[in-house]
Amino acid sequence: MNHSEPPTLKPRYATARNADRETDGALVAKFSTLLGKPLIPWQRQVIDVISEIDPATGTYYYDELVLTVQRQAGKTTITKSYDVRNALWGPDRKTWYLAQTGKDANDQFRDFVKSWRRTKLRKLSKPPRLSNGSMALEFRNGSQLRPGGATEAAGHGVQGDLINVDEVWSLSKQQAKNLKDGFIPTTTTRLKLTGVRPQIWWTSTEGNANSEYFNARLDKLRSGDIPERTAFFDFGIPFDADPEDLETIWSYHPGAGHLFDFDQLAGFRNQFEDDAEGWARAFGNIRDAGATERAIDSILWADTTAQQVEPRRGLRVCFGVGVSLDATHTVVAACIDSGDGAPPLVQIVDDLPGTGEAPARLLALQERYGAPICIDRRGPSAALADVLATTKSSDTFEPVYRLTDMKAGDAVTAPQSFVSALEQHNLSHATDPLADEQVCVATKRKSGDAWLWNRAASDVSALEAMTMAYWGFTHLPDWSIDDIQVF
Ligand SMILES: Nc1ncnc2c1ncn2[C@@H]1O[C@H](COP(=O)(O)OP(=O)(O)O)[C@@H](O)[C@H]1O
Ligand SMILES: [Mg+2]
Known part of the structure; x- marks a missing residue:
């Protein structure tokens, strides 16, 4: 043709x-x-x-x-x-x-x-x-x-x-x-x-x-x-x-x-990777009859709300990144140990236009809080993840970004563990206009036995950033006290 x-x-x-x-x-x-x-x-x-x-x-x-x-x-x-x-x-x-x-x-x-x-x-x-x-x-x-x-x-x-x-x-x-x-x-x-x-x-x-x-x-x-x-x-x-x-x-x-x-x-x-329904909908305008209800129930979301936490000395932190499907914005979330036996908390740190400002901002956060970054190497964040993974110091030739060791298989189970943690009240989230809006319309899509955020149906970048932050947080290496930075 x-x-x-x-x-x-x-x-x-x-x-x-x-x-x-x-x-x-x-x-x-x-x-x-x-x-x-x-x-x-x-x-x-x-x-x-x-x-x-x-x-x-x-x-x-x-x-x-x-x-x-x-x-x-x-x-x-x-x-x-x-x-x-x-x-x-x-x-x-x-x-x-x-x-x-x-x-x-x-x-x-x-x-x-x-x-x-x-x-x-x-x-x-x-x-x-x-x-x-x-x-x-x-x-x-x-x-x-x-x-x-x-x-x-x-x-x-x-x-x-x-x-x-x-x-x-x-x-x-x-x-x-x-x-x-x-x-x-x-x-x-x-x-x-x-x-x-x-x-x-x-x-x-x-x-x-x-x-x-x-x-x-x-x-x-x-x-x-x-x-x-x-x-x-x-x-x-x-x-x-x-x-x-x-x-x-x-x-x-x-x-x-x-x-x-x-x-x-x-x-x-x-x-769209393996999201055939998302593709058919976005580029064919075919209804996705299979997608079910919202992924996170409104009551559960309300019940797991907590006060924002100021990161401080001795608290463990991991940052997570989510990029919208059209790459018009990049959301950075943090998962923070709230101390005192309370469950960890996810909160949105930044909503940046495009993806271009993200590397500099993430580096600043990593250095200030001594915390690693968790990002999905596939999907809309793939290009940004590549930049982070391949940036080397010009002096030592060591990687500049501390990325958590997340494999493709982990990314598939991460959304499920995020929602399970909320359901079991092992995780709370700070009120945030962007995350609160996205959660109202976010749906799941099936991927094998697991489910993933349905990126094609609505913007889920803030939820992905939170998901990544939580996954990274639960997979932090055990830190010695020397690793913990003074904020
Ligand atoms: N007539 C046009 N000329 C140039 N660019 C256009 C035109 N119409 C749309 N675009 C561009 O195409 C993209 C998609 O347009 P948009 O109106 O947001 O689509 P939709 O609402 O259908 O998703 C945007 O970047 C927009 O600026
Ligand atoms: Mg439009």
């Missing part, structure tokens, strides 16, 4: 463009270009349809978008340009970008603000507000674009003119219902007041067996039950196709040839 050009788009389903209606899509495309991301064909196709104008009212025809597409295809990107266009449509509009967690939404928002500051569009807004809790881009016309966590928002409800609910797979039926119930009753009033039809967008990769709301929604739409004013786009490989066939992945991925080349696919596949 020819891989030098992008394949033609082959959505599993796509609401057709109705040529009798004008579309506002070109303007969205223009904003996207100004924001540094000219729309790629699938993005333009979706934007042109959802931006169709009803000749009867002069405003949007559709009030709902359901979009499911592979991960990393560019779905979050289009929401940003659309939000900007929407906010500029008139004064005092409110648009919301809701991600899986508040932290995800804030990260996306910060990322967006970076491109916003580089465009000439920035003159249309006041300086972005970046403090947690009140992040917003306020336009000079009084409109606002705000990030939020879908879970939190489902608790109190948000109102507005455009709500993007991203990563819908993570929502329960009740949460989705709360979001919709908070939004719909106000839409008629907003339409009257602003003349622009409010919209709610549901965007997501396929989920897992727990994705109650999204699974039911997709099943219904796929059965042909598509409401008149809902635009529906369904990208992915055919349900009976073989996800291991890279030609198939290539020809059905709408980002193929635009966001990645064919030659990169084998490498992407390798990152």
